[in-house]
Amino acid sequence: MYDEQQRTDTGPRAAVDHGPLAGFTVGVTAARRAEELGALLQRRGAAVLHAPALRIVPLADDGELLAATKNLIDQAPDVVVATTAIGFRGWIEAADGWGLGEDLLARLGSIELLARGPKVKGAIRAAGLTEDWSPSSESMAEVLDRLLEEGVDGRRIAVQLHGEPLPGFVESLRAGGAEVVGVPVYRWMPPEDLAPLDRLIDAAVSRGLDAITFTSAPAAVSLFSRAEHRGLLPELLTALHHDVVPACVGPVTALPLQAHGLDTVQPERFRLGPLVQLLCQELPSRARALPVAGHRVEIRGHAVLVDGCLKPVPPAGMSLLRALSRRPGWVVPRAELLRALPGAGRDEHAVETAMARLRTALGAPKLIQTVVKRGYRLALDPAIDAKYADV
Numbered sequence: 001m002y003d004e005q006q007r008t009d010t011g012p013r014a015a016v017d018h019g020p021l022a023g024f025t026v027g028v029t030a031a032r033r034a035e036e037l038g039a040l041l042q043r044r045g046a047a048v049l050h051a052p053a054l055r056i057v058p059l060a061d062d063g064e065l066l067a068a069t070k071n072l073i074d075q076a077p078d079v080v081v082a083t084t085a086i087g088f089r090g091w092i093e094a095a096d097g098w099g100l101g102e103d104l105l106a107r108l109g110s111i112e113l114l115a116r117g118p119k120v121k122g123a124i125r126a127a128g129l130t131e132d133w134s135p136s137s138e139s140m141a142e143v144l145d146r147l148l149e150e151g152v153d154g155r156r157i158a159v160q161l162h163g164e165p166l167p168g169f170v171e172s173l174r175a176g177g178a179e180v181v182g183v184p185v186y187r188w189m190p191p192e193d194l195a196p197l198d199r200l201i202d203a204a205v206s207r208g209l210d211a212i213t214f215t216s217a218p219a220a221v222s223l224f225s226r227a228e229h230r231g232l233l234p235e236l237l238t239a240l241h242h243d244v245v246p247a248c249v250g251p252v253t254a255l256p257l258q259a260h261g262l263d264t265v266q267p268e269r270f271r272l273g274p275l276v277q278l279l280c281q282e283l284p285s286r287a288r289a290l291p292v293a294g295h296r297v298e299i300r301g302h303a304v305l306v307d308g309c310l311k312p313v314p315p316a317g318m319s320l321l322r323a324l325s326r327r328p329g330w331v332v333p334r335a336e337l338l339r340a341l342p343g344a345g346r347d348e349h350a351v352e353t354a355m356a357r358l359r360t361a362l363g364a365p366k367l368i369q370t371v372v373k374r375g376y377r378l379a380l381d382p383a384i385d386a387k388y389a390d391v
Contacts, residue, residue: 019045023300027212051200059094085119087185153177210301211245317358329380
């Protein structure tokens with residue numbers, strides 16, 4: 001058992017709440033709402049590496065949307081399906097800028113208008129329109145069921161696209177005999193500056209990240225495309241398979257990752273808040289905690305909790321600590337520790353230097369014992385030692 005207080009080799013100290021994600025680094029690939037997601041993560045203690053995997057084509061400059069809008073005004077569809085609030089608002093604003101706003105609103109007010117959920121419903125009403133129906137579940141599957149029950153054969157259905165795939169939706173409507181017209185309310189393109197995305201990929205491959213968050217399927221596609229272009233896709237997939245948690249806001253976002261055979265974690269409610277709460281449970285549960293020299297040592301991504309006290313550790317020190325923790329209580333030779341150091345070369349003196357810095361960072365020198373002429377070991381508590389004898 002450990003006291004509620006933190007302890008160091010020089011005495012007790014009151015515990016500090018650093019947040020459930022303290023010591024972990026999370027990558028954020030979002031283009032929209034990235035600041036909001038980053039702030040939620042940082043408030044819970046995480047270090048955040050933001051690298052937008054996409055950029056959104058400005059609506060006012062989008063010739064495809066202009067053409068689709070004119071087509072809808074000239075040739076009325078039977079049904080319009082609005083899928084996102086931000087997309088619907090942006091569409092109306094862009095049409096206003098083109099001098100087509102009144103015509104578009106008149107057309108939308110004369111046909112059947114379906115809203116995917118409450119937020120879209122609010123955007124429709126803010127535009128002075130009234131939706132004909134909206135599902136309580138915010139599910140496109142429920143929208144599809146309603147349309148198919150009504151019968152779609154020979155009907156012209158316009159669907160506001162929002163940059164993400166709608167698996168089976170358009171195909172099912174067309175199979176039922178409908179003519180489906182896509183309205184590309186905003187489109188994704190690769191970021192103009194690829195350097196942040198490259199840094200995120202490098203950090204994932206080197207295990208400098210503990211998780212990567214995805215809030216749109218196109219962001220995942222873009223990340224994998226860039227990694228493949230750089231010849232790093234196999235290494236990135238290996239990292240996501242074993243060490244870096246891929247966290248998706250929902251099942252549609254997860255589709256490109258699942259296509260690569262990756263298991264993802266997803267919240268029950270497809271929102272940013274629940275996504276962050278899920279990481280607050282997932283990452284600490286994966287951290288290694290050991291009783292060492294009378295202390296509780298929990299090894300996280302870029303830091304260590306010693307009796308609840310957060311100790312930031314340099315990357316070289318974390319590499320050594322992970323190597324020691326794989327065989328707690330056992331002596332790990334210097335040569336093996338040297339191989340664990342990134343870019344250390346052949347000089348075992350690098351191990352001694354990194355070890356000295358690690359001990360200083362931990363603030364408890366007795367956690368790691370030097371075994372003369374052999375190497376180093378974690379000073380696993382004697383009562384627990386037997387449990388790890390055959391590790």
